[in-house]
């Protein structure tokens with residue numbers, strides 16, 4: 001549950017994710033099927049090959065789309081049906097920050113989500129200023145977004161979702177395309193986050209210190225367990241697949 005403290009700052013805590021027999025169709029074709037899991041882990045990695053359904057699962061978890069079958073609850077809420085709960089419970093970061101940023105300046109962008117959560121403009125700007133301070137980026141306040149690099153835009157998106165203090169933060173490959181130092185700096189910023197983090201990535205090295213891994217394979221949950229159990233099996237299978245030539249196969 002998110003709690004607002006006396007100084008106006010918010011505190012987040014770990015989330016309870018409960019998924020039962022979840023299935024989802026896109027263009028009349030099942031892209032997720034028979035997914036059931038329950039977890040209260042704080043750091044969850046999602047792996048799987050291209051097209052295995054990772055982004056679709058992320059969007060379902062964030063309540064951006066409703067499942068075709070089964071149920072999905074975050075801290076007891078059906079987020080696709082309850083947009084107010086979704087704004088409070090979940091934040092999502094996508095791969096391309098340009099798809100996420102809508103305002104011309106940094107302070108407007110960070111304040112927007114807070115206003116969506118019901119804050120008045122001065123209160124939202126004060127909370128946005130606190131977030132900028134926490135990240136050591138107070139100097140960015142009035143900067144135009146167009147002057148930021150891709151990594152800086154991604155950090156802005158991270159600050160904007162962090163300001164909303166969601167209990168579940170979903171990262172859908174936000175670090176692909178960033179250089180190594182920028183990745184490291186964003187990674188450090190994430191360690192400040194106290195809620196549940198779910199990160200989609202193709203790079204198992206990013207998940208070594210995570211608690212649990214979900215491995216999706218052709219829309220099904222192939223494995224769910226501790227990182228030390230799942231990652232070695234996943235890496236071995238991906239290495240084997242890399243030695244084959246299944247990229248040559250076209251879908252019917």
Ligand SMILES: Nc1ncnc2c1ncn2[C@@H]1O[C@H](COP(=O)(O)OP(=O)(O)OP(=O)(O)O)[C@@H](O)[C@H]1O
Pocket residue numbers: 026027031048049050051052053054055056057
């Ligand atoms: N808008 C859409 N309409 C129809 N099919 C879609 C749509 N978006 C995705 N798909 C299909 O759904 C399946 C799962 O896609 P999804 O993007 O969830 O996989 P992914 O694991 O995130 O892939 P990647 O690693 O390439 O990002 C794929 O077969 C994809 O082609």
